[in-house]
Amino acid sequence: MKILALESSAVSASVALTEDEKLVAQSFQNCGLTHSRTLLPMAESLLANCGVPLGEVDAFAVAHGPGSFTGVRIGVATVKGLALGTDKPCIGVSTLEAMAWGARALGGLLCCVMDARAGQVYNALFAIEDGAPRRLCRDRALKLTELGEEIDRTPYFLVGDGAELCYNTLKERCPGLCLAPPELRFATGYGVAAAALPLLRAGQTCTPQELDAFYLRRPQAERERLKRLSESNAN
Numbered sequence: 458m459k460i461l462a463l464e465s466s467a468v469s470a471s472v473a474l475t476e477d478e479k480l481v482a483q484s485f486q487n488c489g490l491t492h493s494r495t496l497l498p499m500a501e502s503l504l505a506n507c508g509v510p511l512g513e514v515d516a517f518a519v520a521h522g523p524g525s526f527t528g529v530r531i532g533v534a535t536v537k538g539l540a541l542g543t544d545k546p547c548i549g550v551s552t553l554e555a556m557a558w559g560a561r562a563l564g565g566l567l568c569c570v571m572d573a574r575a576g577q578v579y580n581a582l583f584a585i586e587d588g589a590p591r592r593l594c595r596d597r598a599l600k601l602t603e604l605g606e607e608i609d610r611t612p613y614f615l616v617g618d619g620a621e622l623c624y625n626t627l628k629e630r631c632p633g634l635c636l637a638p639p640e641l642r643f644a645t646g647y648g649v650a651a652a653a654l655p656l657l658r659a660g661q662t663c664t665p666q667e668l669d670a671f672y673l674r675r676p677q678a679e680r681e682r683l684k685r686l687s688e689s690n691a692n
Contacts, residue, residue, distance in 0.1 A: 458515045458657060461500065461539070462650035465492040465532035466524025466552040467571060467618045472499045473646025474507055474514075478654070480647050482507050487643070492531040500535070512543055516662060518653035520644055521549035522671035523579040523596060524571060529670045537665040546662035548653040549671065552644050553581040553617070557590035559648025560616045560641040566593075568608060568634070570619035573598050578619045579673055580604055598673040605630045616642055 459481075464471045469487040473480060484499045504511060519536040522529045533549070540547045553569040560567055564585045571579040577598050583590040605627040612633035615623050624636050636642070656662065 460516050460518050460650045460653055461514045462518040462646040463532050463536055464520045464644045464646050464649050465496050465528045466520045469643050470495050471646040472503050473650050474503060475650040483647050485645060492528050496535055516546045516548055516657050518548040518649050520552040520555050520649050522552060523673045524552045533670050537668055540665040547665055547668040548656050548662050549668055550649055550652040551596055553596050555648035555652045556616045556644045557583040558651035559645050560637055561585050561590055563614045566613045568613035568615050570617045570623045572619040572622055576600055601626050
């Protein structure tokens with residue numbers, strides 16, 4: 458089964474084509490350009506270079522969050538459009554879980570972290586067992602200090618765009634932390650496809666209309682609006 462997988466939930470962008478467990482091709486960019494400019498051209502170029510027509514793709518997968526609100530929306534909207542045009546199913550996977558699948562060669566325990574700003578991170582913990590990630594907790598948004606209290610001295614590999622922030626902040630409190638190598642640190646299209654494959658095989662897909670973004674926090678504009686309303690009501 459061929460999966461075209463897209464990841465655009467953070468600063469980097471990635472597209473991968475897989476056939477069952479095999480990685481056929483992958484494109485990755487971390488150049489600072491907006492995903493609205495890069496993501497779809499990356500997908501089109503990758504398929505063209507592989508000689509695979511869009512109609513031969515069996516399913517479209519995307520990291521549907523958590524992550525950048527704009528980046529997640531771009532990825533989800535792109536997959537919706539591709540799936541609608543081909544009448545193929547969609548699969549939304551956790552960005553943090555996609556990171557764990559992409560870094561599972563490290564083995565051991567993985568602490569996947571994304572910078573959520575305001576002293577918080579998006580986080581999930583995984584244990585690699587039999588070559589696959591097993592969740593130790595749900596996706597959550599929490600303060601770095603809270604994460605430090607939880608993981609303490611346990612040896613974790615740090616994965617994600619918040620890995621360096623987490624390491625620099627917690628390394629004295631949590632001496633067991635280790636930064637994953639740069640090439641395994643970020644979510645990739647291949648990680649998304651690997652996370653999506655068991656779901657595709659189990660028939661746990663959705664229609665383009667059903668595919669939605671998964672946010673752990675409200676968008677900043679909405680949070681600020683609610684804060685103003687709360688302050689106005691208090692006065």
